[in-house]
Amino acid sequence: MSALLKAHHLNKNYGQFQALKDINIEIERGKVVGLIGPNGAGKTTFLKAVLGLAPCDGDLSVLGIDPFKKRAELMKDICFIADVAVLPKWIQVRQLLDYTEQVHPNFNRRKAETFIAKTKVKPSHKVKQLSKGMVAQLHLAIVMSIDAQLLVLDEPTLGLDILFRKEFYDNLINDYFTHERTIIITTHQVEEIEHILTDVVFIKDGEIVLNSDMDSLTRDYFEVMVHQNDYDKAMALKPLTVKKVFNRYIMLFKAASRDQVEILGEVQRPSVSDLFVAIMKEDAS
Numbered sequence: 001m002s003a004l005l006k007a008h009h010l011n012k013n014y015g016q017f018q019a020l021k022d023i024n025i026e027i028e029r030g031k032v033v034g035l036i037g038p039n040g041a042g043k044t045t046f047l048k049a050v051l052g053l054a055p056c057d058g059d060l061s062v063l064g065i066d067p068f069k070k071r072a073e074l075m076k077d078i079c080f081i082a083d084v085a086v087l088p089k090w091i092q093v094r095q096l097l098d099y100t101e102q103v104h105p106n107f108n109r110r111k112a113e114t115f116i117a118k119t120k121v122k123p124s125h126k127v128k129q130l131s132k133g134m135v136a137q138l139h140l141a142i143v144m145s146i147d148a149q150l151l152v153l154d155e156p157t158l159g160l161d162i163l164f165r166k167e168f169y170d171n172l173i174n175d176y177f178t179h180e181r182t183i184i185i186t187t188h189q190v191e192e193i194e195h196i197l198t199d200v201v202f203i204k205d206g207e208i209v210l211n212s213d214m215d216s217l218t219r220d221y222f223e224v225m226v227h228q229n230d231y232d233k234a235m236a237l238k239p240l241t242v243k244k245v246f247n248r249y250i251m252l253f254k255a256a257s258r259d260q261v262e263i264l265g266e267v268q269r270p271s272v273s274d275l276f277v278a279i280m281k282e283d284a285s
């Protein structure tokens with residue numbers, strides 16, 4: 001299977017500051033990749049490079065195209081949501097749908113109207129009359145209704161209430177199963193998206209510190225619920241993190257120590273957010 005996105009030795013400098021450091025990654029078609037990292041890690045910078053919005057050093061190809069050189073061509077097959085939804089304030093929702101229909105050959109107006117009908121947004125509203133969350137809902141409705149090969153979502157649900165966030169991810173996954181799409185998504189609310197991801201990429205200080213598919217991740221790391229009596233034995237095996245819950249300890253280990261650890265308690269699959277914390281700490285030590 002050929003990769004939809006290929007980055008080799010990708011670097012991005014803002015003046016003296018290096019925001020992306022030798023990024024090497026390939027993303028296959030049909031993947032749902034969570035790009036996870038702390039504030040200022042370089043996630044948006046990487047997505048901007050993918051969208052052709054930021055020139056970088058190194059090799060980058062998206063759908064076989066250099067995004068910065070042939071942005072217009074690429075935009076036919078990519079849809080994106082930035083963390084700040086930018087829509088003109090004066091435009092009416094109805095006009096926005098007219099406009100999108102004219103400029104985007106793959107836009108399904110009916111689908112957008114169905115999404116919008118589930119919100120408080122009315123076709124007669126002007127963008128300036130909408131709350132922040134409603135603008136985000138409108139933006140999502142439009143983007144989700146464009147049949148694109150690659151969907152790039154930068155904090156897509158920022159400012160949205162929990163009901164809409166859940167609905168958005170349910171729609172996203174339904175849509176994913178009906179169309180062959182590739183999705184790259186960033187969010188700080190990792191627990192809300194981990195069930196839809198096929199792969200995770202952890203990024204820190206401009207560098208990729210982990211790139212793994214979900215199955216390997218759960219093979220490589222595991223958690224054990226350790227009773228107080230076995231605390232010292234388990235600590236001797238050097239867990240990456242330890243959380244105390246009532247009179248037990250939840251310890252996260254690398255798979256190498258599995259044989260010794262699993263006799264000490266119940267083994268469970270760690271959440272992506274717990275793994276993220278552990279790997280960030282491990283990397284810092």
Ligand SMILES: Nc1ncnc2c1ncn2[C@@H]1O[C@H](COP(=O)(O)OP(=O)(O)OP(=O)(O)O)[C@@H](O)[C@H]1O
Pocket residue numbers: 014017019037038039040041042043044045046
């Ligand atoms: N236009 C710019 N000029 C100078 N520095 C920038 C610019 N854009 C981003 N940076 C710097 O690059 C680094 C990465 O920023 P980026 O926005 O990619 O982070 P992020 O991982 O998306 O963070 P967050 O989760 O906070 O949105 C930060 O240190 C930021 O200050």
